Amino acid sequence: MSEENRSQVLKKFNDYAGKILNPSVENVKSADCRVVGYFCSFIPEELFIAAGLLPFRMRGTGSETTERADEYFTSCNCSFPRHCFNQALTGEFTFLDGLVVGTSCDATRYIYDNWKSSPIKTPFIYLLGYPHVSGVAMANYYRAELAKLKTALEEQFGARITDEKLRSAITLCNETRELQRQLYEMRKSASPPITGSEMVSVMVAGVSMPKDEYNADLKQLIEELEALPATNSTYAARLMVVGSCGDDDILSRLAEEQGALVVTDHTCFGGKLKYGAVDGAASDPLQALAEYQILTRPFCAKVGGAYQLRAKVILDAAKEFGVDGVLGQRLGCCDTWGGELYALKEDLKGAGIPSLMIEREYVPDSEGQLATRVQAFIETVRR
């Protein structure tokens, strides 16, 4: 879609993904609804929605430095939590009424203690236990952890999270996943109507605004894209982006500036979110949420016993979307993704899919070197 024809919805998503506080969050706040930030995609948004809260996925968008966070974290910690925390210290997250941190990767987990001890005044801070093995006992443990979080949210925000409200939140979020899948499906065509860079905005916006509003916007976007003529088929290569975090479009943008097209991804802010559905008819909706996160979608690289599933999902997507190569990204000092991408590279090679694994910082010093590497890779997979 050319710049001038770009859909209003896409512009809105792009705007929301490019900053932290957006008009939808401001509207929600002015209507007296509370906003709770959360780290990592395994924390079910459904629980917050059922409590009448707006879940806001934490990110460090707009950060240029980690100067203030450096007093807390050293450069031997991943730059994602450092930039997020820096943004918090500079007052970017004052709109939060609560924060839930999961026991995910080490660096992100330690935000919990630092946030609590810092001058940031967030009324509710909670550490949610998250298992690192995909198994039935672990899903049951996670259910118990979610039940504790539910009670804590009810106490803090004076809400009653009934099973009925949970089921309706599950339906809403399943609809989001379904609509996102429809969008991804459109990218399988020879002439995808949306770029990888635009898709990052679509996905990031989805975890930064109310779901009902987002779903309505997504429907409109799908309609608009369906009506577009097929014009986007002269790209140098079809690529897939995989790896950690991924709340920015740096890699997709650089690849697309070099004439390639990113047609799918498997990142923590992107394609991982659209996978499967929570059982909305389950008699115990908390159990359904726990099973979805631990058994159906164990996509956090920290979860053991699930690498084969994660690799299969990526390899299947690479085939289904007809990709010519895979770009992997991880942030420096990320131990888990170091191993994940190492193993994945071997598996992709075994499947005959070329890949380039890149280590970068959340805010790279310069994009020049990254661009050169991406360009060189595209040359090797060019159609």
Added chain:
Amino acid sequence: MTDQEIINALTAEGNEYFKALTIAGVNDNARMGRPFIIVSDDALPEIPVAMDISCSIMTVAGAMGTVGPGAAERIDKATEMGVENRLCASVKMGAYFLKAGILPVPDMVITTNSPCDAVDMLGQMMDNYPPWAKVPKFRLDAPHGQTDEDFVYFGAQLKEMVQAIEKATGKKLTMERFVEVAEESNRQASLIMDFQELTRAVPCPVDPDMARVGWELARWVAATDPSVFPKATGWLERLVDVTERKVKAKTGMDGVQEKIRFLWYDVSPSWGSKLFPRLRSELGAVCMKTYYSFHNYIPIDTTSMDSMLASVAKKYLMGTPMTRQAMHTADVFCDDIVRICKEDKCDAMIMPCHIGHRDTNAYQKLARDTCRANGIPFFFLGCDVWDERYMPADVVFDRLKTFFQSTGLA
């Protein structure tokens, strides 16, 4: 034998046993004729000892690989693998051993997410290592919580793990033998506590690091060779005996004019032999504790199989060095600093901040603030406990000397 000769003999004996933990030792263990298991990290010795199986630990073999001739080249080779530059070298080395194909095929592989992301990652590499594709696997999920529910959750996994070991090896865990081993383990733990208490005397009678040696003997070496388990008890008894005598005689460590006592709040570095003796002899500065010489008494409750497993779980989660510091919230981390400094009468707290330890790197301000609030002089280093090239021992010595001088301690 003089007291010092006894201490020297205990040290020499420990060093001899530690050979079982090296990569060569791992290969020897595989040939011992017992069922042979490779675990990613700490090996819960009570279960393998009671089942008479041999467990080798990848991270420990990795750490041992970072010392001795050719260590720097090995670390570089491991780094070249491209997993993560600043990954803890003990884990990097473990991953390299896998890639190099120099490990024997075990009868079973047990992996865990504790104590950190790096070990979690190594475990996943082991789980998916093609030459071990047919080897039975078991993965533990160590929770980050500290409640009874967490211990029961982990204990239930240990029960499943025992069943998986029984299936893979044909060995059985009997209640009778487990109780016997648990009681001996409790005895070892209480000996370590006695030693810890005795070393609090002023002057400090014996290098407190001997608690680490005893713990590693009773735990890691015994896990590789269960026949060492009772020998470790005897070793600890001799250590406590000699320490008691020295406390009564009010004699400090040999050749040390004790002036400063400090806490080294991290792992004892592999290059520590170039640092700690020099600090003692030149500055009278005694390292009172490291992660591995600090212990809590968490007894195993032998009432029933379930109580034993839940208490072994608690001991694992709250009593294993590094797991205790890295897996839990900062209150555990910071409260321990204050407690150690108070109990051991430390004059200062050194935060080595190993580059691979994401926990200490994220807790530097909390640790600094804790020390300031409690009047404990604090010094941050930022070194690599396995790769001396990152910050050489003599540079560390100079920096500590300046710190001790500027705070009026030296």
